[in-house]
Amino acid sequence: MLGKRRQADLATLLEQQQKGHVASHSAFPTEKAQMAGCSGIREFMGSRPPVAVFFASIAVFALTLISVSLYLQSHKTQILNPDIEDWNSFYNTLSNMEICFPNQDSPKMAKMRRSERELPSIASSVPPTMSSNITNDATDNVTVSVMADVHVLKSQHSLFGVTLHAVLPASHLGIKRDPSVLDITMQLPTKKSKKWVACLLFTGPPHLLPNSPIAPPNCSLSMQSSKKIEVELGGGWLAGDSQWCQNDVVGSLTVMPKDELNVYLTEGDVTLIQMHILYTTCLLGVMMLGILLYLVCGRRCATLRSHQAVVAVAPDKVPLNP
Numbered sequence: 147m148l149g150k151r152r153q154a155d156l157a158t159l160l161e162q163q164q165k166g167h168v169a170s171h172s173a174f175p176t177e178k179a180q181m182a183g184c185s186g187i188r189e190f191m192g193s194r195p196p197v198a199v200f201f202a203s204i205a206v207f208a209l210t211l212i213s214v215s216l217y218l219q220s221h222k223t224q225i226l227n228p229d230i231e232d233w234n235s236f237y238n239t240l241s242n243m244e245i246c247f248p249n250q251d252s253p254k255m256a257k258m259r260r261s262e263r264e265l266p267s268i269a270s271s272v273p274p275t276m277s278s279n280i281t282n283d284a285t286d287n288v289t290v291s292v293m294a295d296v297h298v299l300k301s302q303h304s305l306f307g308v309t310l311h312a313v314l315p316a317s318h319l320g321i322k323r324d325p326s327v328l329d330i331t332m333q334l335p336t337k338k339s340k341k342w343v344a345c346l347l348f349t350g351p352p353h354l355l356p357n358s359p360i361a362p363p364n365c366s367l368s369m370q371s372s373k374k375i376e377v378e379l380g381g382g383w384l385a386g387d388s389q390w391c392q393n394d395v396v397g398s399l400t401v402m403p404k405d406e407l408n409v410y411l412t413e414g415d416v417t418l419i420q421m422h423i424l425y426t427t428c429l430l431g432v433m434m435l436g437i438l439l440y441l442v443c444g445r446r447c448a449t450l451r452s453h454q455a456v457v458a459v460a461p462d463k464v465p466l467n468p
Contacts, residue, residue, distance in 0.1 A: 234403035246391035295402035
């Protein structure tokens, strides 16, 4: 009796262990399938490096576009308009230039004096109550006068109460193969002035000046007699001359930009850019999904073909009694 009871207990224990083993195997079928799928994709991408590199490039490009869209959303009213050259960009271009002050006895100074006698004075030709834009029908030039914070250094000393005149070629403004020039007159403030506000007068073709709808305040050149200095604006890297202003005095020009002169994109333009980014991101997502489907289907097809090949190859039957 005792032996039969022990055998029954052992049989019951074995049945319970078998049921528990089956349950433990059936509890995680999805995890095993996922691990098998991930390992299959990893092996397939490892066997095809070009596909893996292309997939990674698309993923990085999509993430970059998403980051740009989020940045535009957070700075929707602070994106500068790249299609409009505002006055701050023009000021930065002038600030990157140097001023060449010719010596009094140099041949360059004598040439400038002769040209000054031949050309009429700009300050005398503009009335004190002029408008911001004056169009000359003969030459299609415009004259613009603006107020700006200007700081000029000569031999590490600030200049006050003088008028600087220069003729700036269009090539120095980044416009190649353009023979036109921009005439610039800068009337610097006196030492008694508490601010660095100067009056700048520009005369030249309209395409050399900013096309911004936001313009600085107007000003008028003072008719009082002030010392006028003929200078050159540019630099050796701009004029293409390694000996530019070699025997003369090199100074610096700084025109301070102002936030109120910036031209920003409208909210409609920013929304349109975000829509284009969204369409492009969706297209990249479809391409990534297609690559993943190709990897999964290619893995399964390769496994099926290998299985069929194994089944098709059977050992030759050798008769026992020929």
